[in-house]
Amino acid sequence: MNAWIGTLIALCALAVSAVTAYVQHRARKREKLAAEVTAYFHRTSEFAKIKLPDGTIRQAGYHLVVWNHGPASAEQVDLEVKDVRGGAVELADSPQDEFPLLRLDKGARYPVPWIPVADAHRGARRFTVHVRWQDGNGTQERILPMRRGQTNV
Incomplete structure (x- = not known):
């Protein structure tokens, strides 16, 4: 037994x-x-001069950077920025057809100048960024609360 x-x-x-x-x-x-896509605000040491599609020159003190820090590539990377009330934030140097990005390789960063179109968003500090992408595991999504502020203290 x-x-x-x-x-x-x-x-x-x-x-x-x-x-x-x-x-x-x-x-x-x-x-x-897996791809690990995130976004963050990058404060520029000097204002970046951005020429908009209509020819206007604007200055950006921040860039919203999309970053893939995972071991695999991300495809169909889509980015949507919302204010605290859930309204869409349109960026002047980001045309409607810019996103989704076809591919964001491992370690790649994609900066978008932070120049909101609406005057109400220019002085605001808090936003929500919705990032969606596809990797070898399927469709992924991340919702990131963001706060614009001094980062080089």
Whole structure:
């Protein structure tokens, strides 16, 4: 009887080890296929002079940077900026057809000059950025609360 119990325990331990190995293998595979897309405000040391499509020259003190810091490429990267009330924030140097980006490779950064079109958004500090992308694991989404402010203290 003790031999049967010992065999049963050994078989259960083998099954648990096999399941654990499979789960770890799947987790490593998912990590290798994942893109980690985020966004942040980058304060420029001097105002960047931006020539808008209509020929107007504007100055940007910040850039909204989209960054893929994951191990895989991100595709169809879409960016949407909203104010605190949920209204869309239109950026002057970001035409309607700029997003989605077809591809954002590992480590790539994509800066967008922070020049809101609406006067109400120019002095505002808080925004929400919605970032969507596709990677080897499917469609991903991240909602980022953002606050514009001094970053080089």
